[in-house]
Amino acid sequence: MSTSLQRRAKLKDNEVAWFDRMLEIREFEKQTNLLFASGAIRGTTHLCIGQEALAVGLASVLNPDDVVSATYRGHGISLALGLSSHSALAEIMGKSTGCAGGLGGSMHLCDRSVGILPTSAIIGGGIPIAVGAALAFQIQKKSNVAVAVFGDGATNIGAFHESLNLAAIWNLPVIFVCDNNVYGEYSRINTTTPIEDLHLRADSYAMPNMKVDGMDIHAVRDSLELAINRARSGGGPTLVEAKTYRFAGHSRADTAPYRPEGELAEWEKRDPIKLTREMLIGKGLLTEDTATQMVSDMEDFMKSTIESVQQDPEPTTKDMFKNIWTEPEW
């Protein structure tokens, strides 16, 4: 089994590896959904099907010592950044082999070795933390950057405004990535927000901003690279809005009946996995056959991962008393 760092390194300038990681995320989410439906996963899940290009695009342009503060819809980002499917699924299934020892659950994934800060289950909760990480990098005179990934709904919470303002006046090396998947929980963005293009909100902080087609992995990479290079070279923060679409419901068994008819089908035509596959076949890097083989291999891999995780031990009662304070002796 490769380490998180090795998994991350595979993404370096390797378009087929990007496709493979996107397939991994897709299959992971599909299986998570099935496991949840069967009762094998308790609590809740928030799937990112349809948003894989952003996750992998981001992971492929960041360095492993950069940090990312993401959200409860964080399976995809975490797998992209290098966390193993085994560790992530074990966490979601409450196993001691999970990245938080089975004490965090689906909304809380973490892997310090590749810069995954614990993902937050509070909308906007991780945004100030990325700002703080960037502050540390600035004071330490490091060239690392911090990234806050959040949804469209988070742009309506105070933490977003306060954080962008603070990052702007301190000129911090942070990239705010708004994964605009059109829905904030059960509400379509137009019912909660007076503007469609959320990146424009950065204008209030005199902050560079851009929007990008979040279904196109090359477009995602190009915009993020620009923002990351600006941050690394002392040029300060950027707000990047990736236009994506949440193919699944908000959480658990939500089937998103509130969606306008035909909207999902329209977006599915631009499914990022479909687009990437076509792009790779077009470039001659894959054929229909090799692509199909990759999909089938991934299905097998995920099947064996699930079987393996199911054999893993549960945490013990002692484990729930650990890692609360540094010295829990009292």
Next chain:
Amino acid sequence: MPTMRFRQAIVAALTDAMEADSSVIIFGEDIAAAEGPFKTSEGLLAKFGPDRVRDTPISEMAFTGAAVGAAMMGMKPVVEIMFMEFLGVALDQLVTEAAKMRYLSKGQYSVPMVVRASSGSGLGFGCQHSQTLENWVAATPGLKVVTPSDPQSAYSLLRAAIADPDPVMFFEPRILYAERGEVDFSVKAKIGQARLLLTGTNLTIVSLGNMVNVAKAAISESGISADLIDLGTLVPWDKQAVLNSVKKTGRLIVVEEAPLSGGWGSEIVATVTKELFTSLKSAPFRITAPNVPVPFNGTLEAKFAPNSHEVSRQILESLKNNSVPDPWWIVEGIVN
């Protein structure tokens, strides 16, 4: 040993900590150029420069969260919340983020940050700038809670808080900022260790922050012989020190500044009752503020938090009758 004001002891602790460790940084509203609304960062900007001493916008949520992120990346941020109430808008970052990072990362990340906030009544700031709200954070595993009572403990406990690897809430009784006292910079405090300020035989008084001074005055007024324990740290509180004292005296009174319901003193009373029930001479009890907001009117505000006269009355009454006295608002027939 130098004599200094409480606020100067805070400045001294920040200065010494910043000199000793270049990862210590401080930020908050008006703490740099203006040197702090209560002059608790006097001279720091000049000494350490704008990289390490920063003014922030009025954005408690963002700068508290920024402290969490900076702490996870190896800095030791100390942030200042001007009035404790302003924690309300930053609470998510403390209770739900800072306190959980170690747990959710299986120990991969820790959050060595300090949140300083001024607290308490007595200065006529009204009910939104005078509260004592330790109970907002004391019930969150993952956060430590510290409150000094004099310049010495302000210095020593702040040094200990900054050195601590976990997030520490450090509440400074605002009424004490101008108070003077001797400070021995070589005295090291330990988070979680109480101070036995007076020793006696009749009873044990446990207190925190400015109520320690009120209790001290009350002991003197009443002429009794008592152990006076200054907890200093509320989370984790020094259970052993309290139990050792009550084992000796058989009686316990906890003096708290906050309103009665939900106060931390209940925790102390419950623990002592459980551990020492059969050896107690009378029921342990609490002296607190009533369940009301802090009134602005000066006469009323003076009555709000326990004062030495009220504490002395309750001490003497409890010893005389071997019972738990009623607080003044029941004695006066205002509340049943």
